[in-house]
Amino acid sequence: MLQIHNSLSKQKEVFTPIELGKVKLYVCGMTVYDLCHVGHARVMVVFDVVTRYLRASGYDVTYIRNITDIDDKIIARANENGESIQSLTERFIDEMNQDADALGVIRPTLEPKATESMAEIIKMIETLINKGFAYASDNGDVYYDVSEFDGYGKLSGRNIDELRAGERVAVNEAKNDPLDFVLWKAAKPEEPAWDSPWGAGRPGWHIECSAMSATCLGEHFDIHGGGQDLQFPHHENEIAQSEGAHGCQSVNYWMHNGFVRIDDEKMSKSLGNFFTVREVLKKYSPEVVRYFILTSHYRSPLNYSDESLEQAKSALTRYYTALRDPEPQSDVDWHDDKEFGGRFADAMDDDFNTALALSVMADVRQALNKVSESNDTVQAEYLAGLLVSFGTVLGLFQQSADSFLLGSNDESEVTKIESLIEQRNTARADKDWTKADQVRDELTAMGIVLEDVTGKTTWRKT
RNA sequence: GGCUGCGUGGCAGAGUGGUUAUGCAGCGGACUGCAACUCCGUAAACGCCGGUUCGAUUCCGACCGCAGCCUCCA
Numbered sequence: 001m002l003q004i005h006n007s008l009s010k011q012k013e014v015f016t017p018i019e020l021g022k023v024k025l026y027v028c029g030m031t032v033y034d035l036c037h038v039g040h041a042r043v044m045v046v047f048d049v050v051t052r053y054l055r056a057s058g059y060d061v062t063y064i065r066n067i068t069d070i071d072d073k074i075i076a077r078a079n080e081n082g083e084s085i086q087s088l089t090e091r092f093i094d095e096m097n098q099d100a101d102a103l104g105v106i107r108p109t110l111e112p113k114a115t116e117s118m119a120e121i122i123k124m125i126e127t128l129i130n131k132g133f134a135y136a137s138d139n140g141d142v143y144y145d146v147s148e149f150d151g152y153g154k155l156s157g158r159n160i161d162e163l164r165a166g167e168r169v170a171v172n173e174a175k176n177d178p179l180d181f182v183l184w185k186a187a188k189p190e191e192p193a194w195d196s197p198w199g200a201g202r203p204g205w206h207i208e209c210s211a212m213s214a215t216c217l218g219e220h221f222d223i224h225g226g227g228q229d230l231q232f233p234h235h236e237n238e239i240a241q242s243e244g245a246h247g248c249q250s251v252n253y254w255m256h257n258g259f260v261r262i263d264d265e266k267m268s269k270s271l272g273n274f275f276t277v278r279e280v281l282k283k284y285s286p287e288v289v290r291y292f293i294l295t296s297h298y299r300s301p302l303n304y305s306d307e308s309l310e311q312a313k314s315a316l317t318r319y320y321t322a323l324r325d326p327e328p329q330s331d332v333d334w335h336d337d338k339e340f341g342g343r344f345a346d347a348m349d350d351d352f353n354t355a356l357a358l359s360v361m362a363d364v365r366q367a368l369n370k371v372s373e374s375n376d377t378v379q380a381e382y383l384a385g386l387l388v389s390f391g392t393v394l395g396l397f398q399q400s401a402d403s404f405l406l407g408s409n410d411e412s413e414v415t416k417i418e419s420l421i422e423q424r425n426t427a428r429a430d431k432d433w434t435k436a437d438q439v440r441d442e443l444t445a446m447g448i449v450l451e452d453v454t455g456k457t458t459w460r461k462t
Numbered sequence: 463g464g465c466u467g468c469g470u471g472g473c474a475g476a477g478u479g480g481u482u483a484u485g486c487a488g489c490g491g492a493c494u495g496c497a498a499c500u501c502c503g504u505a506a507a508c509g510c511c512g513g514u515u516c517g518a519u520u521c522c523g524a525c526c527g528c529a530g531c532c533u534c535c536a
Contacts, residue, residue, distance in 0.1 A: 010466090028536075036536090043536045073534070156531075162464055163532070205534085227536030231466095234535095257536075258467095264528070268535055295475065295485080301468080301529070311474060311486045318485090321499065347476090355476050359484035369500055433495055440497080451499045458499090 002057065002349045004223070005299060007231060007254035008155055012351055017222055018252065023059045024221035025051065026213040026251075028230055029111070031068040032092035033077040036099045037274035038289075038304055039227065039260045039267050045290055045395070046257045046298045046352075047225050048105045052393050053348050056335075064216045065108040066209060067093060069115050070202055075191060085192055099277040103286050104395040110216055114208040118194045121203045121211040124245050125183045125196075133244040137174040140186025140199045146179045149240045155254060156232035181237055183207050206237035210245070213238075219246040225255040229266075257298045267304065275304065285404065288313045290395050294354040316396070317405065317460070321451075322365050323384050324401040324458070325372060332385030334393075340364050344390055354394065361390050405460035417448055421457050424450075 002015040017023050027047045030040055047065070054061045068074075069089040078088045100107070114121075125142055128134035133149060136142045146152050146160065153159045163179055182204035187193035193200035213221065219242070226235065235254065242250035260267045267274045280289060292312035296302045334341040340360055347356035368383040391397030409417075420439050427435035440450055447462045 030536080031534090039536050041536090046536095071534090156465085158465060158532075228467095228530070229535055232531060233533090259530075259536080261529080266530070266535090270535065292474095297476075299467095300475085303474085305474095307486090308474060314487090315485055318499090353476075355484085359476070362484055366501090373501065428495080431495075437496075449498060452494070452497085453499065460499095 002054075003351055004253050004255065005351045006252075007235075007256050008251075010157070013253070015253065017059065018220060021058065021060055023054050023061045023223065024217040025054075025061055025063045025223045025225065026209070026217055026221060027063070027065045027108075027224070028209060028226035028234070029065040029067050030092075030096055031071055031073060032089045032096060033074045034092065034269070035276040035278055036096055037260075037267060037269070037276050038280060039274065040096075041099070041103060041277045041280075041289065042260050042293050042298075042302060043225075043227055043257055044100055044105045045103060045293045049294065049354060049394055050223075050225070050255070050352055051106065052395065053352060056393050061109075062217060063108040064110050064112065064213065066212050067096075067111055067113045068205070068208065069093070069113045070192065071114075071205055095278075099281075102281055103277070103290060104398055112212040112216060114203060114212075117208060117212050117215065118203070120215050121207050122184075122194075122196050124207060124211045124214070124241070125203075127245045128183065128241065131244060133240075134183055135176065136184075136198050139174050140184075140201060141174055141182055142184035142198055143175055143180040144183055144237065144240060144244075145176065146181070146240065147177060149244050151243065152240055153236065155239055156236050158232070181206065181233065183241070206234055207241055209234070210238050210241040210250075213250070214242065214246065220248055220250060221252075223253045223255060224251040225257070228256040228258055231256050255298075258296075258301045261301050261303045262305070264303065280309075284309050284313060285407075287396055287398070287404070288316055291316050291358075294358060294394055294396075297351075297353055297355055299351075319361070319365055319387065319397065320401045320404045321460075322368050322372070323387060323397065324405065326368070326377070326380040326384040328388045329381045329385030332382060332389045334386055334389040337386055340386060340390075344393075348393070357390070357394070361387060364390070407461045417443065417446070417459060421450065421459065425457060 003012040004015045005011065006013045025047070027043065030036065036044075047063075051061050051063050070085070074085060074089060078085045081088060125134060128144065129136065129142070132145075134142055134144050153163070160179060184196060184198055184207075185201050185204060186198070187200045187202065191202070193202060213224070224235070224238075231254075239250060262273045262275075265271065265273060277289075288309060289312075292309055293302065295308075295312060334344060340363065343360045344357050347353045347360060350356070364383055364387055368380060368387065371379040371383060388397050420443055424436045424439040424443075427433075427439065443450060443459070448459050449462055451458045451460070
């Protein structure tokens with residue numbers, strides 16, 4: 001029985017879908033003005049695994065991840081670059097998709113864009129005004145009147161008084177209350193703008209998610225996810241907008257993933273301490289990055305360091321080494337495995353405890369190595385198939401062992417490696433250990449590790 | 463200042479009121495010409511101080527330390 005930690009109640013709750021057998025999931029995606037960093041990768045991978053596991057549990061999942069393609073930062077960056085907003089956002093949408101694909105992230109069912117949802121956004125703002133939750137000010141902005149919404153603060157665990165006490169933003173004269181937030185921004189000269197009943201302008205950040213989630217999933221859906229930093233104010237404001245406009249609960253389960261940190265500090269653009277997915281993938285293969293992300297529970301902080309990535313790489317190398325010989329049985333379904341499959345399900349059912357699920361896989365690997373040693377081919381092929389089956393949930397073991405262990409090499413390099421191995425084996429046959437070790441040292445210097453197993457020598461990259 | 467969350471062995475990271483997490487690294491052994499791989503064995507932990515309890519790393523309270531949100535941020 002799946003339990004999910006709900007940010008609304010701050011507890012694990014048994015998951016019950018609104019509609020039997022179906023899950024409607026919305027995740028806040030990227031603002032596209034720059035490359036994805038590891039923090040973005042974490043959101044993508046975490047909710048990819050959530051989606052995969054829900055599907056593996058028999059649910060028909062509709063997964064929506066939006067794209068914010070109009071906001072202040074985008075306008076600023078486009079101006080800096082001297083390019084159009086459209087060319088900037090198209091470029092970074094493409095870059096984002098490249099990163100997501102590289103990381104093995106399954107594409108969402110739909111990826112709605114703010115700029116393509118203007119009619120719905122404007123309509124929703126009109127509804128909010130009509131219902132008394134919003135007001136247009138003289139300067140052409142439209143604001144949400146926070147005092148009108150009773151539940152304001154229920155997600156982030158604050159109340160309006162506390163927020164006022166902590167207020168440290170310059171007061172905006174156009175607002176009735178400093179806590180009110182903008183739904184529609186009047187256009188300044190030279191800024192991109194859409195026509196609206198309040199004049200030319202563009203939407204505030206929060207309203208797009210309320211409009212798009214309702215359009216794609218309906219007014220009431222199952223799960224809403226995103227990074228922890230969106231809990232306040234973004235998600236709090238979404239609740240105020242959606243529930244104000246629709247008059248019903250909008251989301252049953254809120255899920256927030258923890259931050260990626262560097263030296264115990266949040267990785268973020270403003271701190272400048274981020275690594276892009278692109279640069280990490282130059283050093284580590286995508287599954288190593290996925291494995292690293294999944295070693296920690298999704299709500300815990302994840303500390304990024306070379307050492308952590310190296311550990312993930314070593315661990316994954318051991319899995320692929322175990323998978324090298326047996327031909328994985330192709331029709332294994334982990335659900336049918338009483339022992340390991342049951343433990344895996346228990347771990348994943350417990351709020352997607354991937355760290356615990358990985359420890360089950362480690363036990364499978366050990367069992368696999370044992371049966372391989374005793375030449376129990378049938379059992380080895382079964383356990384290899386079981387690992388691959390678990391891998392479909394976590395997005396691991398999606399390549400052949402050889403492609404992971406050998407990397408991509410041009411033919412001449414492989415020929416050279418193989419000829420050196422042959423030279424060494426000839427020397428070994430002659431018991432010329434000095435020569436044999438000399439050749440092996442040469443290969444080591446090339447980043448090649450040799451493994452002599454049962455009369456044959458295999459190699460892999462370090 | 464307000465509000466949240468966290469503090470586990472060398473490192474990473476789950477979990478639990480009394481019994482092995484797991485991975486990486488280490489140590490001993492088997493295998494090997496030597497290694498590597500693999501297997502077997504092994505050691506090592508629960509921030510500090512009180513309380514509840516027969517017993518607490520696990521529950522409660524204080525303290526210390528760290529992080530996050532309160533402003534754009536995944």
